[in-house]
Amino acid sequence: MRQLKTLLLMVIIFSVTPILSQSNREFISIDMTVKSVSSTIEGTLFTPDSTAVLPLIIIVPGSGKVTRSQITPMVKGIFNGILTNIFVYDKRGVGDSTGDYIGMNAETSAERIPIRTQVVLDIVDFLYEKPFIDKERIGLMGSSQGGWISPLAAYRSSKISFAICISGVACSVGVSDYFSDLVKETSIEMATDKLNSYNGVQGYDPSEALQNVDIPILWIYGGKDKSNPTFYDLKILEDLKEKMNKDFTIHFYENYNHDMVDETTGEFGKEVIPALRNWYLNLLKT
Template identity: 30%
Template sequence: MAWLKIYFVTLMFVFAGTACAVAQDNTTQTRDFTFETQGQTLSGLIDTPASGNAEALIIFVHGYGGTDIRTRNPYSQLRDRFAELGITTVVWDKPGQGESEGEFDINQPVASSAQEVVDAARHLRETGVAGADKIGLWGISRAGWIAPLALAQDSEISFWISVSGATVEDNYFYLLMSNLPCEGSSEEEAATIREEWLNGYRIFRSGGTQDEFSAATETLRANAYIQSMRGDWWNQIDYEAAQRELIAAGDSAPYDKVNGQFISVPNLETLLSNLDVDTLALFGDRDRNIDWRQVYALYDETLGQNPEASLQQHVFEGADHVITLAETGCIREMRARQSSVKPDGYYQMQLDWLREVVLSD
């Protein structure tokens, strides 16, 4: 049990699947796609170049939240551009969404999502879909955990475009702290709240009483924005139960020891270091959902040090979590957005990288 009861679990992935819907042109052939995974049939779409031939295939890996690919037509701008380049793309709805079987779980374990990717890739090869002899992944946000797991299981998946990837631990602490100024907190109050969060978790983890925790977190617990995001604070019974569980787990507890955030993929650093894949990582410098600087450094220290892999990273100025131009990058602004504009070079950089790294051999 996490030290904070999180109702939204993580907002790292809010709007992560959002894309402008446009009609696909005659460079793309679209058809239905189904495959079996974990005892259920998932349904999606395959887009192939108009010629019917393809030099590679890209699987789209969703971020957090629900999906409806036939109505929302996500990633359409990219799907069309990739088709023009001679690349097939595949995207499907999560279990219980769209025409996919199963029950939707907004907190679906990342290992389960990764298994979907592995099973889909296997099915695409077995059925001889155009481009399936060279499969890669395009993933956003939460896919920063899913993609490495899938890549580690399927060595035939050879390239990865990571957009606003994931830190080692959950992003909730970063998201809350970085959005405080957008919610009316002064720099001084935001600094106090941050310090109280860290101190409160130290007290909680070290066996401190609820009274000690409460006394150390007065400003944090009174902040209206924090309350709206996490809900009610613990009563004494829940506090002590969660504390016993955490202390009993010791070093094996899947939480960051400093800020208490959940770790979805243990040993992510080692996993990334061992991936022999070509990777393009894209970030926005106004991302208030994930700590993009931390992710940039993580990739540089892992994938970037592997002589059997290649890594190119780019940060778009003025772009938010979904690489859309933004004034603040705050959740409030993203929710109110009526239209979106991508920064210059967003599409072209991906196309150029695919030509030079994926399609050139």
């Protein structure tokens, strides 16, 4: 799974109007160390007001050796002007964090996605005890591979109250990898049609987590995604909404790819950030 590199770059220059004004205050940064899975995870909390009790969003990176310095411009751009805490971290074995970095494929994902999820859970437990965190409003924002991890973490912890998944995945790792191989030689539509006949290694399957998670989740998808099977995933999520009354909000953009770039213009999709911000602000009002 690719990390959303374009999202990280484009958000830096994406202009949004501040809502719930911070009176033009800069984010205050606080470096923190979290012990997890025989390693130390180095992260940074960004807050607009270190004296206030505010909601928290933990950014869950996708695949690849992603550091918090790469993620920081994205989160500052997205949440500029919103009174919320944001936590970013160096993945295990990356940047200043210790431990072994672990990549994954279908064969190893059933073991390794839970390891990455445990890191998120340990971060949640660590920050939950801080006096400046609103314990009732702790959420995750995961992109790509982080879209597997965020619902699983929410399923395993009652401390997580919402999630945002950008180009996340609702099918197994094996199905997703099969799709990304197929689409190299055929259309998205034809590749999607073949997924029901896949009988290879499934690897990590998010179905249990998705069926049992009980929080609002925002899902953001692009119809031109060649990494994840958007239309296959949408069917899974729509079925869960209809049959199990899941609190899923789905934003679908027909011409956007995995990186949320509009393939008709070559530019970052202009609807994504305002829609994400509005969903989050409405969530905070409830």
